[in-house]
Amino acid sequence: MTTPFPLLRLPRLALIPVFMHMEPNEVIMFTLLSKRAKNLSKCLRKLSASSIDLVVENDSHYLAALFIYRQELPFNTSIFPVAETISHKNVGLSVSEWIERVQNVTNCKSLKRVDLRGPPRLYMCDAHSSLNNISELYIHPGCPESFVEKALRILSPVTNEINMWSIPFENREEFRTFLKTNLDYLSIYNCASEIPKFEFSMDDVLIANPLKLDLIEGPSRVEDINQFFLNWLQNTCDSRMEHFSMNVRENVDEDNLLNELDAVPFLEERTFHYSKEIDFPFEAFSSGYDIKRIDGKKATITFGNSYPIRRIDFYIWP
Structure with a gap:
């Protein structure tokens, strides 16, 4: 029989x-x-992640936690990252208490990133309510729409960037309310289930109010995209959006898409800088078309x- 060692x-x-x-x-x-173990750890070993x-899967x-280490070598200093994985299984704490203890x-x-990968068996929304600062939220396919909608309602006010597989909202009004949130980046993979x-x-x-909006599988009708640009030329709504991108599978005729826009072509190197520091500090391109709105916005x-x-x-x- 092994006798437990009285470490404490x-x-x-x-x-x-x-x-x-x-x-x-x-x-x-x-x-x-225990709380005593937590206090002892804080005093005797300083960690800095x-x-x-946070990754949420079906049953786990x-x-x-990512730690950056510096190793002294004969000629230089090497920096290498090491990730440590901490599971919530059998820890005797609620999800909220567990996250708080690890932080x-x-x-x-x-938290830098929260990954929702599947329908959780544990009730996570109470834990979500305790999170107050998240850089990125990733919602993968397989999550129930009701769970996704509730997670977005709780987490979007404290999240800078959201990547989601599809639109989970019941109607356009709810979706538009979500689009008006002040995100830095919003990516939607599939806009139509x-x-x-x-x-x-x-x-x-x-x-839409995110600084950058990306539709990975957007609407494919050239007529609809052209109408969007025409509406933007006539619209003076005060949106924060600075960059909108979309992928189209339809064969795009540039002349049809630019119809009635009075677009001016250019061939020169340009760099577009966002007004706020985000994961995409700038975009560079060398050709395109300029258009000008009725209020002077370009x-x-x-x-x-x-x-x-x-x-x-x-x-x-700007």
């Missing part, structure tokens, strides 16, 4: 070398045992080819 009974001077030889994931797992990601939840011991105040609750319209894009349309997909980018200059 050791004097602090004896505990220091023990904690210094522990791997970061061992320190984190130790701190989940560069980022923490885990955090991936506390790793000195990481916010097999049985859509409502038909996505390019007019929805006119009121925009540029560019085209890119990656058969069988045609990419259309719309940049709105």
Whole structure:
């Protein structure tokens, strides 16, 4: 029979070398045992994670903490990242308490990314309510729409970037309310499910407020895209959107798409800078078409080819 070692009974001077030889994931797992273990870990081993990601799957939840290490070599200093995975299984804490405990011991105040990968068996929305600063939210296919909608309602006010597979909202009014949120980046992979609750319209894009909006599988009718540009020329709504991009599978005739826009072609190197520092600091292009709105606002349309997909980018200059 193995006798448990009374680690917590050791004097602090004896505990220091023990904690210094522990791997970061061992320190984190130790701190989940109790409040006393958490306080002891904070005193004896200072961890500093560069980022923490939360992954929610069908029957598991885990955090991936990234640590950056510096190793002195004969000629230089090498920097290498190491990710430690911490599972929520059998820790005796609620999801919210578990996240808070890991953030506390790793000195990481916010989550870099939350990944929703499948219908969770554990009720996560209460945990979501405790999160107050998330850089990126990724919603993968397979999540129930009701769960996605609730997660978006809770997390979009505290998230900078959202990537989602499809539109989960019941009607256009709910979708437009979501589009008006002040995100830095919004990416929607599929704007029309097999049985859509409502038909996505390019007019929805006119009121979108993210700085960058990306439709990976957008509407494919050239007539609708042309009408969007015509409506933008006549519209003076005060949207934050600075860059709109979409992929189109239809064969795009540039003359038809630019019809009645009074577009002016150019061939020169240009760099578009966003008004706010985001993961996309700038965009560079060397050809396209300029258009001008009735209130003097200028925009540029560019085209890119990656058969069988045609990419259309719309940049709105400050």
